[in-house]
Amino acid sequence: MEQIKKLIKSTDAIFWFLIVFFIVSLIIVPGFSKTSTIKSVLSQSCVLMTLACGVHLTVLNGGVDFTSAALLALTSVIGGSIVSTNGPFGGSAAGIILGLVVMMAIATGFGALNGFSIVNFKMPSFIVTMATQMIANGLAVVYTGGMTVTGIPDALCHFGSGGFGIIPYTLILALAVAIVLHIILSRTLFGRQLYAVGTNPKVSQVSGISVKKTIFKAFLISGICAGIAGIIMLCQMESGSVNFGGTMFNDIMGSIIVGGTSPAGGRGKIPNTVMGAILIAMIGVVFNILNVPYYFIILIKGLIILVAASIDIVAVKNSNSH
Amino acid sequence: MENLKENQNEYILQLKGIMKSFSSVKVLKDITLTLKKGEILGLVGENGAGKSTLMNILGGIYQRDSGQILLKGKEFEPTNPKVSGEAGIAFVQQELNLFLNLSVYENLFITEMKKNRLGVIDKNTMKKITQSKMAELGVTDIPADALVGSLPMGKRQMVEITKSIMRNAEIIIFDEPTTSLSNTEKIKLFDIMHKLQAQGKSIIFISHILEDIFAETDEIAVLRDGEIISQTKTSDTNTNIVIKQMVGRELTNIYPKCEKTVGDIAFEAKNICQAGRFDNINISIREGEILGVFGLMGAGRTELLRCMFGLDPMTSGHLIYKGKEITPVTPQNCIANGMAFITENRREEGLLLPKTLRDNVVLANLKELASKMSFINTAEEKKETDQMVEELSIKTFDASRQVAGTLSGGNQQKIVFAKWVLREPKVFFLDEPTRGIDVGAKYEIYSIIQNLAKNKSCILMVSSEMEELMGVCDRIIVLSRNVITGEINKGEFTQELIMKYAVGGTK
Numbered sequence: 001m002e003q004i005k006k007l008i009k010s011t012d013a014i015f016w017f018l019i020v021f022f023i024v025s026l027i028i029v030p031g032f033s034k035t036s037t038i039k040s041v042l043s044q045s046c047v048l049m050t051l052a053c054g055v056h057l058t059v060l061n062g063g064v065d066f067t068s069a070a071l072l073a074l075t076s077v078i079g080g081s082i083v084s085t086n087g088p089f090g091g092s093a094a095g096i097i098l099g100l101v102v103m104m105a106i107a108t109g110f111g112a113l114n115g116f117s118i119v120n121f122k123m124p125s126f127i128v129t130m131a132t133q134m135i136a137n138g139l140a141v142v143y144t145g146g147m148t149v150t151g152i153p154d155a156l157c158h159f160g161s162g163g164f165g166i167i168p169y170t171l172i173l174a175l176a177v178a179i180v181l182h183i184i185l186s187r188t189l190f191g192r193q194l195y196a197v198g199t200n201p202k203v204s205q206v207s208g209i210s211v212k213k214t215i216f217k218a219f220l221i222s223g224i225c226a227g228i229a230g231i232i233m234l235c236q237m238e239s240g241s242v243n244f245g246g247t248m249f250n251d252i253m254g255s256i257i258v259g260g261t262s263p264a265g266g267r268g269k270i271p272n273t274v275m276g277a278i279l280i281a282m283i284g285v286v287f288n289i290l291n292v293p294y295y296f297i298i299l300i301k302g303l304i305i306l307v308a309a310s311i312d313i314v315a316v317k318n319s320n321s322h
Numbered sequence: 323m324e325n326l327k328e329n330q331n332e333y334i335l336q337l338k339g340i341m342k343s344f345s346s347v348k349v350l351k352d353i354t355l356t357l358k359k360g361e362i363l364g365l366v367g368e369n370g371a372g373k374s375t376l377m378n379i380l381g382g383i384y385q386r387d388s389g390q391i392l393l394k395g396k397e398f399e400p401t402n403p404k405v406s407g408e409a410g411i412a413f414v415q416q417e418l419n420l421f422l423n424l425s426v427y428e429n430l431f432i433t434e435m436k437k438n439r440l441g442v443i444d445k446n447t448m449k450k451i452t453q454s455k456m457a458e459l460g461v462t463d464i465p466a467d468a469l470v471g472s473l474p475m476g477k478r479q480m481v482e483i484t485k486s487i488m489r490n491a492e493i494i495i496f497d498e499p500t501t502s503l504s505n506t507e508k509i510k511l512f513d514i515m516h517k518l519q520a521q522g523k524s525i526i527f528i529s530h531i532l533e534d535i536f537a538e539t540d541e542i543a544v545l546r547d548g549e550i551i552s553q554t555k556t557s558d559t560n561t562n563i564v565i566k567q568m569v570g571r572e573l574t575n576i577y578p579k580c581e582k583t584v585g586d587i588a589f590e591a592k593n594i595c596q597a598g599r600f601d602n603i604n605i606s607i608r609e610g611e612i613l614g615v616f617g618l619m620g621a622g623r624t625e626l627l628r629c630m631f632g633l634d635p636m637t638s639g640h641l642i643y644k645g646k647e648i649t650p651v652t653p654q655n656c657i658a659n660g661m662a663f664i665t666e667n668r669r670e671e672g673l674l675l676p677k678t679l680r681d682n683v684v685l686a687n688l689k690e691l692a693s694k695m696s697f698i699n700t701a702e703e704k705k706e707t708d709q710m711v712e713e714l715s716i717k718t719f720d721a722s723r724q725v726a727g728t729l730s731g732g733n734q735q736k737i738v739f740a741k742w743v744l745r746e747p748k749v750f751f752l753d754e755p756t757r758g759i760d761v762g763a764k765y766e767i768y769s770i771i772q773n774l775a776k777n778k779s780c781i782l783m784v785s786s787e788m789e790e791l792m793g794v795c796d797r798i799i800v801l802s803r804n805v806i807t808g809e810i811n812k813g814e815f816t817q818e819l820i821m822k823y824a825v826g827g828t829k
Contacts, residue, residue, distance in 0.1 A: 187697050187698060187700075188692065188695075188696040188697055188698060189688055189689060189691075189692035189696045189697075189698060190696065191698075192681075192688050192698060193688065195677075196674060196677075196681075196685060199674045199676060199677055200670075200674050200675075202670060202671045203670075203671055203672060203673060203674055203685070204674075204685075205633070205653055206633065206653060206663060206665060206671050206672070207653075207657075207686040207741065208653055208654045208657035208658070208686050208689075209685075209688070210654060266674075266676060266677075
């Protein structure tokens with residue numbers, strides 16, 4: 001009994017929120033228990049999950065990363081055009097590999113650009129990433145002239161829509177990213193440094209941690225995650241488009257905050273952000289099935305985020321007191 | 323202000339049987355305290371004795387578990403700070419509650435801005451009232467529209483005090499008000515305290531500096547382990563008695579005796595220059611030597627340490643340890659070469675307050691705890707933390723769960739020491755290592771410092787307390803306006819000589 005009590009106390013609010021919402025949906029929403037619906041939820045959470053995990057690192061530092069969502073557009077159109085059967089490689093394996101590599105390079109490059117600018121020019125991440133987001137979006141539009149990229153090879157499409165029964169292949173990739181990041185944050189030197197810098201950069205510097213290197217790495221990793229998310233998006237949507245990721249920023253921050261990570265920085269675990277992403281995706285699917293109008297969905301999402309975040313903050317306050 | 327004809331002996335505040343626990347820790351066991359109208363009551367006690375908790379209860383920030391509070395003979399419930407404020411209790415906290423980005427008059431009127439007939443904010447009236455209130459306290463050199471952030475600590479404190487009389491406070495509590503003040507500012511502060519007393523206000527003065535307590539108070543109450551051990555007239559007691567009551571044991575020595583040998587010169591800072599400030603400063607420290615640095619406010623002591631540790635830029639200069647130059651001069655490199663820096667600001671630069679003790683203790687040693695694959699060895703981490711907690715006698719209920727921000731000042735400082743001691747550095751820079759720490763914990767910190775010296779470290783210690791330097795150091799250099807004006811060896815320490823160099827006289 002003691003063990004169970006301990007487990008309940010140490011589990012964060014988001015977990016219960018997710019479970020409750022899931023169960024209520026199973027009961028109330030028609031067709032929710034169908035495997036295809038569940039698979040859809042899991043599928044739709046993949047891109048969000050991967051992006052949110054990357055941005056999570058930047059939020060730990062008290063910052064933001066607006067670029068991630070925009071990189072979905074840029075990488076999907078450039079990568080898409082390289083892998084495409086209508087493209088220069090005719091959909092061959094070489095083309096696929098090159099395309100994926102280019103996508104990762106672009107995303108990582110933007111991550112590095114963000115990190116470099118923030119650290120060397122001492123500009124707030126808010127401004128830097130907003131600027132690079134606009135650059136990324138602009139480049140995507142210029143590259144395609146607004147046209148959608150099609151002709152994505154079967155191999156990639158299969159990856160995007162197939163799975164082991166109810167578990168999509170893309171989910172496995174997304175979860176792999178989450179697991180790696182979780183291990184990095186909770187068990188490695190860099191993880192400790194990031195939490196320390198996010199809590200108090202002055203103290204960290206006096207204690208010998210390179211604040212600059214730590215912040216740079218955080219934004220670099222966020223870029224890498226955006227690249228992976230772009231690949232997932234390309235495979236799931238079987239196309240590349242400048243419209244990808246358009247309104248996703250709200251969902252990204254929503255996943256992170258509803259998971260209980262403080263925007264002020266210094267604390268917050270990856271698994272919570274993962275659960276937050278699944279919850280946000282679930283909300284989207286559920287309200288779609290219920291034919292709720294789009295603007296109403298946004299309202300509900302906002303309310304749920306507000307409630308979940310307050311519960312968690314109160315819980316943290318109580319456990320930290322005195 | 324109500325003008326009751328009150329008997330001078332009437333109590334304005336009475337605390338009976340106050341108890342308070344946090345989780346299972348009993349912080350206040352049975353507090354019984356009285357404050358007479360128009361009296362200055364000194365409250366002394368070790369850190370962790372419960373002073374802050376008691377004051378926070380009076381101020382409505384914490385709620386007591388049981389006990390009675392009587393204000394002017396009537397039951398009083400300080401349910402929150404607003405209630406407490408309206409009842410006439412004002413706090414001048416150690417960490418001032420001022421908005422640095424607002425002006426003086428805006429800070430004073432922040433809760434109730436004055437408006438003119440049109441409903442628009444009336445700046446002129448507010449400024450006039452501000453000036454007159456400050457004048458009542460004898461403060462005439464602070465402009466009402468000055469940005470608080472631009473004022474030095476002493477003047478900021480004056481603003482805070484003015485805030486309390488604006489709200490017609492009858493009881494004013496000063497919590498360690500002198501820690502950031504220069505001597506002239508201190509004198510001014512006590513002057514104001516007595517002026518307030520003359521106006522009929524009652525004052526509780528919390529301080530570690532017994533010299534000040536004995537000079538300024540009418541009664542002294544000693545708090546130890548959550549109980550008021552004694553409350554007596556100041557004239558009926560003396561320093562030795564009070565120290566014994568605070569600590570519960572005879573403290574025959576304030577400064578520990580140390581048997582050690584001082585070796586050859588091991589650390590040298592040569593020709594340290596910083597554009598606009600330092601011009602060829604030279605310092606050398608022997609193995610096992612504790613070198614004190616004294617200077618008045620603004621002399622450049624902290625700036626010198628920061629410069630030599632790479633936190634502020636060094637235009638030119640060399641740091642050499644045992645013949646090997648430490649270059650480049652950056653915090654990481656200095657640390658890697660066996661240097662350590664305990665800053666004067668533990669809350670802002672020394673500790674991650676919301677993180678656990680363990681997180682803080684290992685903070686400077688993370689790289690060493692990481693394996694080749696970068697994984698942190700948590701078992702080793704626990705071992706090191708426990709070792710430090712034991713070695714430095716740090717009071718905590720669980721180092722892996724207690725958050726640094728909840729520790730007493732003395733214990734917090736020990737955590738900062740632990741962080742560095744863990745790395746076994748050979749060169750220590752200490753900036754005001756015992757600031758805001760009580761007598762008992764100070765002794766423990768001095769012992770820690772002496773032990774480090776015994777183990778052949780070179781120690782550079784900055785302090786504003788002359789007596790402390792004289793009691794602990796082997797040699798003292800004096801800084802005045804960014805220049806070393808004097809150097810004195812142990813046998814020749816005198817207060818007059820040190821002060822002479824500090825105000826600018828040279829050898």
